[in-house]
Amino acid sequence: MNKLIFANLTHRPVRTLLSVLAIAVEVTMILTLVGVSHGTLDSNAQRARGVGADIVIRPQNSQVMSSLNSAPMTDKMVGWLAQQPHFVLATGTVIHSLTFPDSITGLDFPAFNKMNGGFIYVEGGDPANDGEMAVDRYYAQQKHLHVGSTINLIDHVWRISGVYEDGKLARIVVRITALQAIMATPGHVTVIYGKLDDPKLAQQVVDDLKTKLPGYPIMTMEELTSMYNINNVAGLKDFIDVVIGISVIVGFIVVFMAMYTAVLERTREIGIIKAVGGSSQLVLGLLLRETVMLAIGGTVLGILLTYGTQWLMKHSVPASLVQETVYYWWPIAGVIAIVGALLGAVVPGIKAVKQDVTEALSYE
Amino acid sequence: MSEGAVGTAMATAEVAGAEPMIQVRGLTKVYRVGDVDVHALRGVDLDVARGEFLAIVGASGSGKSTLFHILGGLTPPTSGTVRIDGKDLGGMTNQQRTDLRKTTVGFVFQKYNLLPTLSAEDNIKIVEYIGGRSTAFSPEFEDVLKLLGISDRLKHKPRALSGGQQQRVAIARGIVNKPAILLADEPTGNLDSKNSAAVLGVIKDLNERTGQTILMITHDPEAASYASRSVHIRDGQIV
Numbered sequence: 006m007n008k009l010i011f012a013n014l015t016h017r018p019v020r021t022l023l024s025v026l027a028i029a030v031e032v033t034m035i036l037t038l039v040g041v042s043h044g045t046l047d048s049n050a051q052r053a054r055g056v057g058a059d060i061v062i063r064p065q066n067s068q069v070m071s072s073l074n075s076a077p078m079t080d081k082m083v084g085w086l087a088q089q090p091h092f093v094l095a096t097g098t099v100i101h102s103l104t105f106p107d108s109i110t111g112l113d114f115p116a117f118n119k120m121n122g123g124f125i126y127v128e129g130g131d132p133a134n135d136g137e138m139a140v141d142r143y144y145a146q147q148k149h150l151h152v153g154s155t156i157n158l159i160d161h162v163w164r165i166s167g168v169y170e171d172g173k174l175a176r177i178v179v180r181i182t183a184l185q186a187i188m189a190t191p192g193h194v195t196v197i198y199g200k201l202d203d204p205k206l207a208q209q210v211v212d213d214l215k216t217k218l219p220g221y222p223i224m225t226m227e228e229l230t231s232m233y234n235i236n237n238v239a240g241l242k243d244f245i246d247v248v249i250g251i252s253v254i255v256g257f258i259v260v261f262m263a264m265y266t267a268v269l270e271r272t273r274e275i276g277i278i279k280a281v282g283g284s285s286q287l288v289l290g291l292l293l294r295e296t297v298m299l300a301i302g303g304t305v306l307g308i309l310l311t312y313g314t315q316w317l318m319k320h321s322v323p324a325s326l327v328q329e330t331v332y333y334w335w336p337i338a339g340v341i342a343i344v345g346a347l348l349g350a351v352v353p354g355i356k357a358v359k360q361d362v363t364e365a366l367s368y369e
Numbered sequence: 370m371s372e373g374a375v376g377t378a379m380a381t382a383e384v385a386g387a388e389p390m391i392q393v394r395g396l397t398k399v400y401r402v403g404d405v406d407v408h409a410l411r412g413v414d415l416d417v418a419r420g421e422f423l424a425i426v427g428a429s430g431s432g433k434s435t436l437f438h439i440l441g442g443l444t445p446p447t448s449g450t451v452r453i454d455g456k457d458l459g460g461m462t463n464q465q466r467t468d469l470r471k472t473t474v475g476f477v478f479q480k481y482n483l484l485p486t487l488s489a490e491d492n493i494k495i496v497e498y499i500g501g502r503s504t505a506f507s508p509e510f511e512d513v514l515k516l517l518g519i520s521d522r523l524k525h526k527p528r529a530l531s532g533g534q535q536q537r538v539a540i541a542r543g544i545v546n547k548p549a550i551l552l553a554d555e556p557t558g559n560l561d562s563k564n565s566a567a568v569l570g571v572i573k574d575l576n577e578r579t580g581q582t583i584l585m586i587t588h589d590p591e592a593a594s595y596a597s598r599s600v601h602i603r604d605g606q607i608v
């Protein structure tokens with residue numbers, strides 16, 4: 006039986022390849038979306054951890070996973086926090102959003118560097134004045150930037166002072182005073198990071214601060230980074246579900262068309278199998294196993310294509326979106342592909358089962 | 370073939386003390402074509418003895434193919450009784466007719482009906498598989514393949530075989546599960562005279578050497594002459 010299934014698959018190689026390719030695209034769509042979602046969130050979490058802080062304080066009433074574009078907290082809070090028990094250091098940052106997912110972050114470089122050792126520069130160094138900007142190497146690669154080149158952002162021309170390794174807080178940084186001036190919020194910050202003498206006391210310190218600063222989202226860095234997941238980004242989970250639904254429909258249609266034409270084309274062969282004693286279950290089983298083979302082939306190719314999209318993304322938009330390989334989604338995408346394909350094979354399968362043997366044998 | 374061997378009204382074999390391999394009584398088949406009832410068979414009575422090679426001879430539209438389809442369990446009768454190797458086909462469900470084709474009846478068709486994507490060997494083995502048997506050829510069956518003259522053509526796909534070779538593969542496929550009866554529908558209808566003679570010779574040889582019961586449908590009296598007995602069918606009745 007397996008020989009017959011393989012023989013049928015290889016008998017019409019173009020149809021088989023197109024079916025496999027269509028299922029592969031379906032799988033790639035799912036895995037790429039999931040990979041980008043995970044990758045982008047994980048990369049944000051990694052950059053947050055790279056700050057080296059133990060505690061994060063955001064503006065009153067702000068949503069943790071929403072982007073910030075204002076500086077509502079007075080920088081006096083930074084000094085006040087630094088005086089609190091167990092605080093070793095506190096520093097404020099200012100964030101100005103650009104087109105998604107980019108943003109410019111204003112830093113107090115001496116404090117920031119003290120907190121985590123500073124950026125590791127591939128070339129150049131920290132901005133020396135309010136007209137300079139440092140970017141990570143992915144952003145530099147995407148925008149073809151080097152030390153000394155200029156870039157126009159938020160209606161300002163910035164000179165690149167340095168290109169640093171990715172992994173700390175942001176991709177685009179300027180001096181905090183520069184951004185405060187542009188945003189007309191001198192003396193104010195967007196987010197405050199705190200470093201403790203003992204990271205194990207972070208939760209205790211957070212609980213203490215919450216009583217002193219009611220209404221402020223205050224959390225440990227561990228808590229913040231744990232919130233970088235798909236379920237906490239508004240609409241993302243629904244979007245993924247919609248894409249999966251579309252993928253299943255695509256798989257269904259492709260396999261339906263392929264198997265329907267296969268059943269029509271193999272009318273006589275189906276009649277032969279039935280004539281020699283092949284049961285309806287056997288005929289249906291043949292078609293379904295062939296469908297599963299197509300789906301498995303499509304899944305494997307889809308996984309391979311996902312590496313292609315990963316490479317493409319890394320080389321064309323390295324700073325915008327990060328795609329991860331999410332291994333546990335491989336079997337999920339495979340099951341989705343198989344289910345969609347099997348659904349597509351149901352109607353052709355019923356048609357095959359219902360074929361009259363004598364009519365099938367006389368089919369030309 | 371002597372005149373006396375040609376069919377009679379009852380077309381029954383004289384097999385004293387043994388149940389016929391095929392016993393047909395009062396068989397009718399009515400097809401509905403549009404609004405018209407077509408009486409393809411009008412009360413056929415027929416006995417085929419075990420080990421017999423019977424030819425049913427008839428012109429196009431005589432009802433011989435309908436008889437072939439009913440005897441093979443491919444289509445149900447309208448009325449009458451049909452017993453093959455003791456099994457009553459009357460009232461059989463689709464599944465029971467499928468089982469009959471799997472275990473009791475082998476087929477040889479005019480157009481060979483080999484699966485084009487499989488080799489000759491796999492065309493035979495798939496029938497063994499469907500029949501629930503081991504797909505390794507027995508030494509006895511290897512001898513049959515030699516008798517059929519296809520031992521060296523088994524790895525080829527149907528398109529690489531001549532019509533005569535394809536029909537001999539079909540014969541091998543038809544008997545590989547040792548059916549009680551081999552039904553052949555115009556087995557030489559697509560062959561030239563040389564290949565026809567070869568195939569008919571092989572069928573006759575098979576009948577004589579192995580005792581395989583064979584019922585052959587044909588319109589060709591010359592083909593029928595290879596059988597041990599012939600009956601004629603006309604307008605849905607044995608004459």
